[in-house]
Amino acid sequence: MRQRRFLPHISHLSAFEAVLRNGSAAAAARELNLTQSTVSRLIQTLEQQLGRTLFERYKQRLVPTEAAQAYGRDITRALDLIQRGSMEFSANPGxxxxxxxxxxxxxxxxxxxxxxxxxxxxxxxxxxxxxxxxxxxxxxxxxxxxxxxxxxxxxxxxxxxxxDERLTACISPALLGDRSVDEVLEFPLLQLETRTDAWSIWFEAQGIKHRNATGMLFDQFATMTQAAIAGLGVALLPDYLAKDEIQEGRLVPLLNPSVAGSxxxxxxxxxxxxxxxxxxxxxxxxxxxxxxxxxxxxxx
CATH class of the missing domain: 3.40.190.10 (Periplasmic binding protein-like II)
Structure with a gap:
């Protein structure tokens, strides 16, 4: 059973969260279309209900306590969830x-x-x-x-x-030219932050002595793919990404394609x-x- 003391009215929580986010009661009042005194009163009521001080008062300034800042992060997430749920229900009442x-x-x-x-x-x-x-x-x-x-x-x-992820090493046709595989593998080997062992797995699958990957580091495949197309290095891509780039001629596969990933x-x-x-x-x-x-x- 929920305790009413710890379920403040949403108007009190909205006022608190708006002050915390905007940095002042005046700015929060403008956002909420309320008077500044109303916002202050809502916060005072919330403090009384919780039995804790949320803000230190310095003349016209409200300075949140450390505990209030932590509480505010939880309240922001809760209000976001309520808003999302309401929007989804409005769009699809079923x-x-x-x-x-x-x-x-x-x-x-x-x-x-x-x-x-x-x-x-x-x-x-x-x-x-x-x-x-x-x-x-x-x-x-x-x-x-x-x-x-x-x-x-x-x-x-x-x-x-x-x-399971399967990987294909890809290079732009312009960068490949008439170079041998040994020459190509001296180019930068582009890497993904979440697949730092991918190149070592690929080298082992090809039966090639492993060399350290020294290329650029990316957080997403999309940017790494575009870097490879632009000739900035060799990319190791999942097959579902490599397929279209290879079929449309933007990239060329190296050695045995579709090796098991990590x-x-x-x-x-x-x-x-x-x-x-x-x-x-x-x-x-x-x-x-x-x-x-x-x-x-x-x-x-």
């Missing part, structure tokens, strides 16, 4: 909304081209996508599921295996959402799509 965290390259190059099929088969479900490069707390962020790379080890979550793509979801209908529908659809296209590659 409640059929799936909020999915995606990896940028996977989302734009693998999932997005296929997502129309899911939406066509499930017209009552809205899908909201947001990129996340690293793991996060499902309960804090409010996502129903996430696309995850690595192992099936997301805390307190269930997993659906999509496919991890797997998964759909992960919190155990608390396992029976959420839009998520159940999405899982079933995604499992079918993956079963029809090994390693995420299609012949389309």
């Amino acid at each position: 409640g059929g909304t799936l909020t999915l965290a995606i990896l940028p390259a996977f989302g734009t190059r693998w999932l997005a081209p296929r997502l129309g099929g899911f939406l066509k088969d499930h017209p009552g479900i809205n899908v909201n996508l947001a990129t996340r490069l690293k793991r996060f707390n499902f309960s804090a962020e409010g996502f129903d599921a996430a696309i995850h790379f690595g192992a099936a080890d997301w805390h307190d979550a269930d997993h659906l295996k999509l496919f 991890g797997t793509y998964w759909l992960a979801w919190p155990k608390s959402r396992v029976n959420y209908p839009p998520l159940v529908s999405f899982r079933l659809w995604l499992a079918k799509v993956v079963s029809e296209s090994p390693w995420g590659i299609t012949n389309q």
Whole structure:
């Protein structure tokens, strides 16, 4: 049973959060379309309810305590979740909304081209996508599921295996020219922050003596791919990214293509959402799509 003392009215929390974010009661009042005295009174009421001081008063200034700043971060997340939920309900009052965290390259190059099929088969479900490069707390962020790379080890979550990553080394045709492979591998080897062992895996799979990767470091495949196309070095790309670039002549594969990478793509979801209908529908659809296209590659 929730204790009413620790469930302040949203107007009190909104005033507190607005002052904290804007730095003054006057600025918060303008944002909330209230008078400054009303904002001050709302904060005082919140302090009385919590039994703690949130701001030190210095003449006309409100200076938040360290505890208030920590509390404010929680309140900001809570208000964001309430706003998101209200917006989703307004857009789809049937409640059929799936909020999915995606990896940028996977989302734009693998999932997005296929997502129309899911939406066509499930017209009552809205899908909201947001990129996340690293793991996060499902309960804090409010996502129903996430696309995850690595192992099936997301805390307190269930997993659906999509496919193992397979890698192809690619170079721009202009940079390749008539050079030998040995010459090409002296060029910078472009790297991804989350795949620092990828080149050593690739060298071993090719039966080549490993050399240290000394190229630029990227946080996303999209920018690394463009750097390779621009001739800044050799890129090691997942097959679902390399395929189109190779077919359209922007990049050329080196040696044996499609070698096993260092991890797997998964759909992960919190155990608390396992029976959420839009998520159940999405899982079933995604499992079918993956079963029809090994390693995420299609012949389309």
